[in-house]
Structures are given as C-alpha cells and as structure tokens.
Amino acid sequence: MKNSKNSIPEDVYVGYIRSLFQDVGVLPLGALCYALIAVLLYYKTGQVAQLLLGPLMLVAGIWRYFKITRVDHALISDYASALAWERRYLWWGSMHGVVVGAFGFVSIFWGNDSFAELAAVSAILCGTITIAGRNYGSRKMVSVLTLTIVFPIALALMMKGDIYHFILGMFIAPFMLVVMKMAELVRTVLFTAISEEKRSTRLAQRFDRALNTMPHGLLMLNNEERVVVSNAQAAEMLGFRSSEQMLGRTLKSLLMRGVASGLLSQRDYAYAEEHLSKALREGRDRKVLLSMTNGRHFEFAAREGHDEVGVLTFEEVTSRVEAEEKIRFMARYDSLTSLPNRAYFHEKVTEAMAAGDQDRLCGLAVLDLDDFKSVNDTLGHPVGDGLIYAMAERLSAFGSDNVRISRFGGDEFMIFFNQVDSEAAFSAQFDEIFGALRGEVDVAGHAMRLQASGGAVVVSVRDGDVDSMIVKADLALYKAKELGKNGWRLFETEMDVAFRNRQIMKADLRSAIEARNLRVVYQPIVDARTMRIASCEALCRWDHPELGLVSPSVFIPLAEEMGLISEISSVVLDAACKECAKWPEQIGVSVNLSAKDFRSSDVVNKVRSALQAADISPNRLEIEVTETALLNDTEATIAYIRTLKGLGVRIALDDFGTGYSSLSYLHTLPLDKVKIDGSFVANLKEGQRSLYLLQGVVDLSRKLGLAVTVEGVERFDQLKLLESFVKPDLLQGFLFGPALTASGIETMAEMKQPVVTKARAGRNRLSL
Numbered sequence: 001m002k003n004s005k006n007s008i009p010e011d012v013y014v015g016y017i018r019s020l021f022q023d024v025g026v027l028p029l030g031a032l033c034y035a036l037i038a039v040l041l042y043y044k045t046g047q048v049a050q051l052l053l054g055p056l057m058l059v060a061g062i063w064r065y066f067k068i069t070r071v072d073h074a075l076i077s078d079y080a081s082a083l084a085w086e087r088r089y090l091w092w093g094s095m096h097g098v099v100v101g102a103f104g105f106v107s108i109f110w111g112n113d114s115f116a117e118l119a120a121v122s123a124i125l126c127g128t129i130t131i132a133g134r135n136y137g138s139r140k141m142v143s144v145l146t147l148t149i150v151f152p153i154a155l156a157l158m159m160k161g162d163i164y165h166f167i168l169g170m171f172i173a174p175f176m177l178v179v180m181k182m183a184e185l186v187r188t189v190l191f192t193a194i195s196e197e198k199r200s201t202r203l204a205q206r207f208d209r210a211l212n213t214m215p216h217g218l219l220m221l222n223n224e225e226r227v228v229v230s231n232a233q234a235a236e237m238l239g240f241r242s243s244e245q246m247l248g249r250t251l252k253s254l255l256m257r258g259v260a261s262g263l264l265s266q267r268d269y270a271y272a273e274e275h276l277s278k279a280l281r282e283g284r285d286r287k288v289l290l291s292m293t294n295g296r297h298f299e300f301a302a303r304e305g306h307d308e309v310g311v312l313t314f315e316e317v318t319s320r321v322e323a324e325e326k327i328r329f330m331a332r333y334d335s336l337t338s339l340p341n342r343a344y345f346h347e348k349v350t351e352a353m354a355a356g357d358q359d360r361l362c363g364l365a366v367l368d369l370d371d372f373k374s375v376n377d378t379l380g381h382p383v384g385d386g387l388i389y390a391m392a393e394r395l396s397a398f399g400s401d402n403v404r405i406s407r408f409g410g411d412e413f414m415i416f417f418n419q420v421d422s423e424a425a426f427s428a429q430f431d432e433i434f435g436a437l438r439g440e441v442d443v444a445g446h447a448m449r450l451q452a453s454g455g456a457v458v459v460s461v462r463d464g465d466v467d468s469m470i471v472k473a474d475l476a477l478y479k480a481k482e483l484g485k486n487g488w489r490l491f492e493t494e495m496d497v498a499f500r501n502r503q504i505m506k507a508d509l510r511s512a513i514e515a516r517n518l519r520v521v522y523q524p525i526v527d528a529r530t531m532r533i534a535s536c537e538a539l540c541r542w543d544h545p546e547l548g549l550v551s552p553s554v555f556i557p558l559a560e561e562m563g564l565i566s567e568i569s570s571v572v573l574d575a576a577c578k579e580c581a582k583w584p585e586q587i588g589v590s591v592n593l594s595a596k597d598f599r600s601s602d603v604v605n606k607v608r609s610a611l612q613a614a615d616i617s618p619n620r621l622e623i624e625v626t627e628t629a630l631l632n633d634t635e636a637t638i639a640y641i642r643t644l645k646g647l648g649v650r651i652a653l654d655d656f657g658t659g660y661s662s663l664s665y666l667h668t669l670p671l672d673k674v675k676i677d678g679s680f681v682a683n684l685k686e687g688q689r690s691l692y693l694l695q696g697v698v699d700l701s702r703k704l705g706l707a708v709t710v711e712g713v714e715r716f717d718q719l720k721l722l723e724s725f726v727k728p729d730l731l732q733g734f735l736f737g738p739a740l741t742a743s744g745i746e747t748m749a750e751m752k753q754p755v756v757t758k759a760r761a762g763r764n765r766l767s768l
Ligand code: C2E
Pocket: 523, 538, 539, 540, 551, 552, 553, 556, 568, 569, 572, 592, 593, 594, 624, 654, 655, 678, 711, 712, 713, 714, 732, 733, 734, 735, 739
C-alpha cells in the first residue's frame, strides 16, 4: 500500500520515520560546539546576545536529544503512528532550528565582525551537512531545518547592505535546494535498496516454500558435486534431520552415509554412485531407481541446471514398485501354490537349456492328480484346491537349482531336471519323488489320498526343446493313465507314433462329421418276460476309409475332446427318432448322450425338435446318460434331465457299476431305468460274489421304482443265471443280436427272439 502524499509504500515510510529516531548521538555534541562558538564570539565581539544564544542552543540541542532518544521505536509501528511521531519530531526539530538560525542571523547581521561572520557561516554550513544525513527520513524536517537554519544566514548576508554580501547571500539559495535534493536522493537510494531487498527476501521465501512443499526431494549440486541446495523432502528420504545438514556434502558422502546408517546396501551404493554421477553428467531426464533396505524405493531424475549446477530430483515410488513387483509375481507365479506358472516355467527352462554343456542330458516330468475331477465335483473346489496345494507342498521339497517345479495349470505339475546322468539315474530320482507324493493328506477335515500319474522324458539338451519335451512327457502321462493310473512312464518312441495317429484320426473324424459320414445301427433290447424286442439302442458307427470300422469307444472320446460330440448326438437323435417312427408302436429307441451334451440347454431343444420332426410319441424315446454326466454339473444337468422328463422322454442311467456307483444317490435323480454294465455279467457264476452283487443292485433299483436292463449278455448260461436269480426287466447283448441296420430291426420286430428260443433249446453261444 502506498500513501498518496509521498508516493512511497506505507511500510517504507514507517521505516523512514523510525530512522529519524536512530543515531542521534551527534546532537548534543553539535549543540555543545555551537554553544562554545557563541561563547568564543562573545569574547571576540562582546556581543551580549551570544551569551544568551550559546546556552540556548545547548539546551535546545540536549532537549531535542532527550526527546528523541526517549521514544520507543516499537511505538512507530504503523502509518498512523508514524505520522504522529513525525509531527512531534518536526516540532522539536523546528525549535532547535529556530535557535540555531537566530544564532546565524545575529552573528552575521549584527556582528560587524568578519571573524564572527566566518565562524557563523562555517558552523551553520557544517551543521547543515547533518540535516540531510540525519533527517532524510522526513522531507518536511529537511525543509523546515533548511529554512530555519540556512535561510537566516542568507537573509542576514543580503541585508548586510553591500552588494558583495548580497550576492553571497543569494548563492545560499541554490545551496538550500542542494541540501533538500540530497535528502531526496538518499531517500530514493534507500527506498530502492529496501524494495530490492524486500523483493529478494520475498523471492527467497517463496522459493523456500516451493522447495519444501514439493513432493519430490531435490538436490542441487555444483560442479564439484557438492550440495548447494536441498529441500526437506530430500532430507527426510535420505535419512537426514534437516536439509541444512546436507549442504556442502558431496553426492558420494551422502550415499556413504546411507550405507553407514544401513539404509543402502553396499551393492546398491556402487550402483547408485555410478548411475547418479552419470545421470548428473549427462542430464537430460535420465532416471535411476534406488531401493533402500527399509523397503522404500526412490526414483532419481537428473536435470541440467544453469551455471554448471546439476539438479537431482527424486520421488518415492515404493507403491508403484511394489505394485509392479506384485504384477510381475502374479504374471509369473501361480496364485494358489506360488509355484512358477506355465509361461514362467517355459521361459526359465528355455533359459536353463540354452546355458551350460549342450551334450548333457536333461529330463522333464509331468504329474497329474488321479481322479481330480471327481474330487472337485463331489467335494467342491475348495477341497480340490486344498489337494493341489498339498501336492505342491510335497513337490516343493524337491525343488533346487537343478530341479525346477511348476504348476502347469489345473491339477498338472511339471518338473524340469537340468542335469541327468542317465535314464536309469533319472528313473531312480523321479521314483523317489513320485513315491514321496503319494499318501494320506488332510484337506479341510477330509482325509484324502494323494495319488497321481506321471509321464517323463529324458533327452540330450542339444536335441531337445521345451515344447517337444512337454509333448513327449504328456504322451507318456497319457500312457500311464491308460495303464491304470497311480504310476509313471518314461516316454518311448511308439507313444509318439500313437499320438500322431490320434492327431490324424481327429482330422479325419472332423471331416466325417462335416460330411455326415456316420451311420447309426440299432441293437435290440429284449423284454425278459416275453423275449420280444422292447426297444433298440442307437449306436453310432464310423467307417474310416483306410482303417475300416472304428469303434465308438475310440471316436466318441475323440469327438468329446474336439468339442464335436453334440453334432454326433444330433445326427443320432434325428436318425433314431426317424427310424423309430417306422417301427411298430411298442418298440422304442434309446439314444446315448454325452456328459458334454448337458453343458448347455441346447440338449432339450435338440430332443424336442427330433421328436417333432419324426412325429413320434416322446415315451418311445429313452435317453441314456452315464454317471459322469450326472456328476459333472449336478444342478444344471439335473434341471435339463427334469425338463426332458417333462417332455415325456424316459431317462436311463447307463453303464451302472463302472463309475463311482453310489447307490445312495439313485433316488435323488429323475431316472426311469438303470442299465447294468456288461462287465457284471462277464464273469457271472452261480454262488459267487458277482451274482449277489448283481442281485443286490437289481433289488435296490426295483425298490426305488426303477426298471433294470442288464447289458452284455453273450451266453445262454448267463441268461439262465440272470433269469433264475436276478430277474431283470430287460436284457441286451449279443445273445439277442448285435446292432443292426434300422430295417433289420423292422424285420425282427414281430419275432419272438428266435436265437434265444434256439439257445434255450440247447445252444450256448452266439457269434456276432
Ligand atoms: P454302451 O452305451 O454301453 O453301448 C453298448 C455297447 O456294448 C455297444 O458297443 C454294443 O455294441 C456293446 N455290446 C452289446 N452287446 C454286447 C455283448 O453281448 N458283449 C459285449 N462285449 N459288448 C456288447 P459300441 O457300439 O462299440 O459302443 C461303445 C460305446 O460307445 C457305447 O457304450 C456308448 O457309450 C458309446 N456310444 C456308441 N454310440 C454312441 C452315440 O451315438 N452317442 C454317444 N454319446 N455315445 C455312443
């Protein structure tokens, strides 16, 4: 704020007025001098006025001195008080000035003595010097003092009466102006200095604020790499109590202090030293990441400053680094077991194989939990996870630089052996691992058995690569599963051939399905009481152009694997309903649906449209499902089956006795029939366990209101045993005929089983 009169800021004006009250020590001294000069003039000229003026000047000076020194500077605190104090100061000064002025006038005008004139002029002019020097703070005071002290001598000279004195007196006028101008000049110079200083203080304060409130740490280093500027953040981050503590230190000593206080490791010190100096030298936003032992991470950036000053800014990036590390970990490790995942394992094994002796042998093994799916399905995923975790835990005990373990996904684990002495040595080593995995584990209160199958391959590093090793180990695993699980196999070349054949067969199957090159045949199912055909089971056939007839036990699982099974189901459903429509009313048809068909609600539409297209009564159609289908996704599957039943379609549980066969859940499922697997019949003998078992199953099914079909009846003795002890409702098997073409069934339809009749007459065996 400026006051209008002086056009200087009020605070500067206050400062000026305050300056009036400082350094007044010369006042009494000056007053004493004037008094002595007056006394001297009295002796010289005998002028009595001098006797009066001398003491008066002394008193006025001392009085003014005391008035001024008595003022407490703190009272001059704002513009208003400064104005008031300036008024008082003017008053005291004027009094003093008038007395001194009178002395000058009297000495010159009435003295009539050239010494008196000389003494008065020199005394007054000497005193005048202090006017500007002491009173520049108040322009008024300077004017008043000039007027009261200097003007009287000019007046006296001019009134002397001669031209010389008159001219001399005239010349005093410019001198008075000079005095006032001088005071003005001092004020201006001072004002500029003060405002400059104020500006730079303000700048420094702002700079300081900016420096200490910025989130980054900042260090400015001179060309000796010594800190010239630092901020509070820098001090906090680098473990200093204040930023001043860092000043003058070299970058190297800052880092060394970090090492001494344990904040920086020796290794990181070397890294930091090298890279920070380099960054400082090269400037241009080079970034250096430093990790402290306390888990904090800082990112330094170097920027070139002016005048060879380097600037290092740094920020804490701990959360970013931690997030990055977490993401990196998540991308590399399996979240359940913390073992390396597939991608990372692949990367690491490729790396390991590229290094070291290329003539060495290495090994790769894959492990897969047996029947893991049923654990997941029956006990739930948390228990499944628990089992996988237990497996990972046992496996991890064997991990080393030479043995790398990975969870490959699902219930599959991979182990890489970087160096193997021989196949025999590998087998011994893997046997040990495999043996250690098996056994009881407790998973969430369930006592479970850990059991796995494995496949492995040993190759020379030079000839192998990860992918081909994985394929080979997988083939060996496949073989091990085929051979009854709970064991492991080493890869053999024949497995590869089998695998390739499988691939070829898959391609062929795809074309066959696309070209609708599949046939459907029908196997009679006979009513046990009447020995007439009650219905037929539709069975799919594939005539391979080179391999001839391929068994559905081979191509159905292939189609399931390839995701093509529902297309086969559609073909068979449509054909079966269409053919059934041509058969006598009492003969129904059974169609096998795969577990995979029940993954989508499409299954219901398919059945509905097949029935509609053929225009047959829904109760002539029976759907055969296996236990696996029912166990897969119990709720959805059961809902679809209920809907199918709602349409009027009957449901049979196929292959009963081969799966997990728990009789207890039979009644919870919406079934009409149970089909007992042929394996029960195969070794049926009177008085033996197998017969009692079959009896038991049939009895229980009856009690649950289910009809029973026994499959795989091949011989007459089996039929006899079944008839006498088991009494199933329906019979199926080669004894009653193999699968025939649809028209074959039409022909047989009205016949009472001629073969059986013959067999009952004494023939024992039939051939397909
Ligand atoms: P499945 O459902 O148990 O069908 C009965 C199988 O037992 C048929 O084999 C049949 O030829 C055979 N068989 C019948 N009587 C006897 C006998 O007295 N002794 C012996 N040893 N076997 C007998 P097939 O046709 O080879 O079918 C094998 C399996 O393929 C079927 O078993 C069924 O699970 C599946 N399958 C066949 N056709 C289809 C289909 O269209 N869709 C689906 N999803 N699966 C099918």
